Amino acid sequence: MRIAVAALTGILLAVLLSVGVVQLSAASQEDPVIKPLYNYGTR
Amino acid sequence: MSGRARPAREHAPAAATGLLLGLLALGPGLAPGFVLSYDMVFAPDPAFTRMTFGLTGTLPRHVPSDAFVTALATVLPAALVQKLVLLAIFVLACTAAASLVPSRRLLPRLAAGACYAWNPFVAERLLLGHWALLLGYAALPWVVAAAARRDSRRLILALLPAAVGGFAAMTVSALAVLAVTAASGPERGRALLRAAGPLLVLSLPWLVTGVLRPAGMPGDTAAVGAFAARADTPFGALGSLLLLGGAWNRETVPAGYGAPLTAAVWLLVVLGALAAYTRWCRTEWAGGLALAAAAGFGCAAAGAVAAGPLRAAIGLWPGFAVLRDGQQYAAPLAVVVAVGLGLAVDRLLAPRPDAAGAALGIFAVLAPVVLLPGLAWGAGGRLRAVDYPGDWVRARAAVAADPVRGDILVLPWATHRSYPWNGGRRSLDAAPRYFDRRVVISDAVAVGGTVIPAEDPRARRLDPLIRSDGPLAVPLAREGVRYVFIDARDQAFDRLRQRLDGAEKLVDGPTATLYRLNGTFSVEEGGVPGWLVVITWFAVIAAIVWSFRRSIVTLITLTPR
Numbered sequence: 270m271r272i273a274v275a276a277l278t279g280i281l282l283a284v285l286l287s288v289g290v291v292q293l294s295a296a297s298q299e300d301p302v303i304k305p306l307y308n309y310g311t312r
Numbered sequence: 313m314s315g316r317a318r319p320a321r322e323h324a325p326a327a328a329t330g331l332l333l334g335l336l337a338l339g340p341g342l343a344p345g346f347v348l349s350y351d352m353v354f355a356p357d358p359a360f361t362r363m364t365f366g367l368t369g370t371l372p373r374h375v376p377s378d379a380f381v382t383a384l385a386t387v388l389p390a391a392l393v394q395k396l397v398l399l400a401i402f403v404l405a406c407t408a409a410a411s412l413v414p415s416r417r418l419l420p421r422l423a424a425g426a427c428y429a430w431n432p433f434v435a436e437r438l439l440l441g442h443w444a445l446l447l448g449y450a451a452l453p454w455v456v457a458a459a460a461r462r463d464s465r466r467l468i469l470a471l472l473p474a475a476v477g478g479f480a481a482m483t484v485s486a487l488a489v490l491a492v493t494a495a496s497g498p499e500r501g502r503a504l505l506r507a508a509g510p511l512l513v514l515s516l517p518w519l520v521t522g523v524l525r526p527a528g529m530p531g532d533t534a535a536v537g538a539f540a541a542r543a544d545t546p547f548g549a550l551g552s553l554l555l556l557g558g559a560w561n562r563e564t565v566p567a568g569y570g571a572p573l574t575a576a577v578w579l580l581v582v583l584g585a586l587a588a589y590t591r592w593c594r595t596e597w598a599g600g601l602a603l604a605a606a607a608g609f610g611c612a613a614a615g616a617v618a619a620g621p622l623r624a625a626i627g628l629w630p631g632f633a634v635l636r637d638g639q640q641y642a643a644p645l646a647v648v649v650a651v652g653l654g655l656a657v658d659r660l661l662a663p664r665p666d667a668a669g670a671a672l673g674i675f676a677v678l679a680p681v682v683l684l685p686g687l688a689w690g691a692g693g694r695l696r697a698v699d700y701p702g703d704w705v706r707a708r709a710a711v712a713a714d715p716v717r718g719d720i721l722v723l724p725w726a727t728h729r730s731y732p733w734n735g736g737r738r739s740l741d742a743a744p745r746y747f748d749r750r751v752v753i754s755d756a757v758a759v760g761g762t763v764i765p766a767e768d769p770r771a772r773r774l775d776p777l778i779r780s781d782g783p784l785a786v787p788l789a790r791e792g793v794r795y796v797f798i799d800a801r802d803q804a805f806d807r808l809r810q811r812l813d814g815a816e817k818l819v820d821g822p823t824a825t826l827y828r829l830n831g832t833f834s835v836e837e838g839g840v841p842g843w844l845v846v847i848t849w850f851a852v853i854a855a856i857v858w859s860f861r862r863s864i865v866t867l868i869t870l871t872p873r
Binding site (some may be wrong): 271272274275278279281282285286288289290292293295296305306307308309310311312 | 350440538542560561562563564567568571573574577666667668669671672675678679682683684685686692724726727728729730738757758759760800802
């Protein structure tokens, strides 16, 4: 049982890692936001 | 549950894990040079100035953290100091959180440490450049343990990182100390008074200069909306705070964070950790830490769900302005989540470890990184080390060679910059820390369309002159300005040069221009008397020396099980 749980957890983490990496690469390809030059940030 | 000795070597795996996480998080930021990100500005060879100690009339948010950095930079290169401080945050956070988990097993403690050192709170505050706050955050688990033991010496030692951090770090730590002390054991009133002593003494450097500054405490209510927590997951502002994110600045959310799938799994992890904490945490500090987390969550949510009452409170007493950027008060909740995760892993593992149990434990340690990959490698290259340009170096040399007194005024008249030589990444203007003279900048802060007025009395006095269209050289010299340093070029640059007609141009490069004004008047700034600051620093150092009768090793090794 514990082996099955460990295997499932490993698979889940691997899937999440894949999703995360895809999201990261997608986020890096978004058009850059034109930011006001002297602002502290954007809400 | 009583405290007992835990050999120092037991903390080595957590410290090593923290170091690995720090190396992974900082990535290109560890290359030679300085990382400039929002409020984090380090400069080469910093000097002790009146600003370092909060004596220029500005709000002492940088006290005593700038003094700490300057002191370290007298023996180490300043760039190395920055890297060591940033790495120390991860090492301290992982070690401290791991030490708080009441478990004899290594993997549950490492899971807690990794969760505490690698989560949305750390990521967003690191990108915001709040290293001083994160120093206090990192040591918060030790603060909780020390407060529960009601030992003033131990509490001072545990509070040292927060004391170095200054205002924000001490405020968050004070919340945890008072809640844990109030909820742990008898004689609460007396214990609270004893706990307030170390908090008060270690806060003196910024408290005295802040409260006694001639311009008083600013309480601008426009900042409530600007700095309120915001949603960075699909679960709204409150859900995002529960997941330890929700900082006000959209730009500091790590890439990929908040997507529905990973956010939902992270939500399950947090809820599971909270359930495990409620079910299994029976230490002497458990109730107090839960109280601190609940109170902190309320403070964090105030700007988002009760902006009106918060504005009214600030109008009544400006001190309530500490709640404007409320998300930082989610720090005690992060301790609860980390300890809860450690307890959950502890229960998941079998009494006798086997390969499957070990695999589960390792997965739990890796889970925070998997769920928040956007923090890795300098948050995807957003924490990148750069060198100050040659124009800056020449400007500093020119100023240093000048025996005539006088201040430096920085234009364009704004607080923040997106220097091209820093990849266009936002940061505070670096000039105040780069030069060893008084540097006057506009410290008005713009967030979207909201502008929070300047707090520096000098900047407020010069504001009408600089915003006018008239000549600047003679009027600025009369106001005590010796140099004008232009460190960003925009469409107003040519007009600015015309307005400085009559000033001597010493440096003129693509990244900076330096003008010298002649006939500078001597201008004395009002401020807290220097002797009072000397006394406060003496009191702080005396308290620290007194606390060192209990060694740091003792602090680390005596932790509740």
